[in-house]
Amino acid sequence: MDTMTETNATATRDDATANDTAGGGRIRVAVVDDHEMFRAGVIATLRTEFDIVGQGADVDGSIAMIARTKPDVVLLDVHVPGGAGGGGTEILLRSKGLSPGSVFLALSVSDSPQDVGAVIRAGARGYVTKTITGADLISSVKQVHEGYAVFSPKLAGFVLSVFQGGGAEGLATGERPVHDEELDRLSNREQEVMRLIARGYTYKEVAAELFISIKTVETHMSAVLRKLQLSNRTELTRWAADRRLV
Template sequence: MYNVLIADDHAVVRSGLAYLINQQADFKVVDEEANGTDTYLRVEQGGINILIMDLSMPPGESGLVTTKRIHEHFPDIRILILSMHEEQAYINKAIHNGAMSYILKSSPDTELLTGLKTIAHKHFYIDQNILITKSDLRQINSDGVDTDIKGYNGLSEREKEVFPLVALGYSNKEIAAQLFISTKTVEAHKANIMRKLSLKSRAELVRYAIHHKLIDV
């Protein structure tokens, strides 16, 4: 039995996906989340084999960033991106960051189920409505895709969890409650983030986050 986590900011989408997937043999939806931060925290708890995730779940961390973080620390989890974004840049970036499948929300259910069953056997699957060219493959396999956010990549995992919450205007108390840490720890992480990224104010942090597509607003 494959345990599936669904991440999408629309409750009706999550419900529809859960109903469809639970009808399939060997697949069971065990949890749902509505944003990137909570998705990563749920993955940390364990018990997930497959993640079906949207890329845009505002307000919060970009799904592209969540994909990368999960793949780096939980490589055994198979990630299927289900997105309205048909732009090749999103598709290439998602695969580069660790997604095993990319399905368009405009495609029929059969595409999603094919992708789900394919990655269950640890094989890649791209929606048949998506064309991957040789140029796309070079971008996907490039080691230089993330050079423009070198500073962000230097943050610790906890700092990366705090980062989008700070950018979105959460208070220290709210961040502490969501991440189950103390407010003093939050303050320390915020100071480290500002120092590592050479930022002087929250306004600069917000501009940095939006410019590098690290959050959805």
């Protein structure tokens, strides 16, 4: 996100009066990141589409800001100083009761399984890395606000393992996937294709991610829709989102 980091730091500070814009219909966003220049660049990019209602650079200050402004979406770095040392995950957990209507999208330089797993289990709606473009970040904020889960493509394999209960990190809290008769109709490969398609991948991108041909993706997708008695990608995305599979 080089264009963001080079943007002149014109972002405003936390503004309690930002709530006055809530009636305008625009998504209200708060940005949490301890790097001032990067935070300013992100805000400058997002403010063309959203109302920026607050920003934070540490755990306690960010929690207070979220409680006061009650944003629709919180863009959250994973590694934020202060508090009890839990960083972005601590902010998310402590803010749930203070602003229950807020959804969280992690934006971090880290792509480690530990960081991704921790913030997902804490309740983040998505996780994208700081290599994301400005346009894709705007799109990601809109998608999580609409109820969809959003993840950077390179994180897809690990995210799938978390939701499937696989891997040491995914099992760290003893979580297991809930039994679902409809989901059980799908083979493991069909479930992988289903999750990626529901997350917005094209057939070409799914083929590259799973190292299979586009024709094979099409075959699996047809089987998924038939077994789930769905008509198209939009219905599949809603079906998966309702079950928190993406």
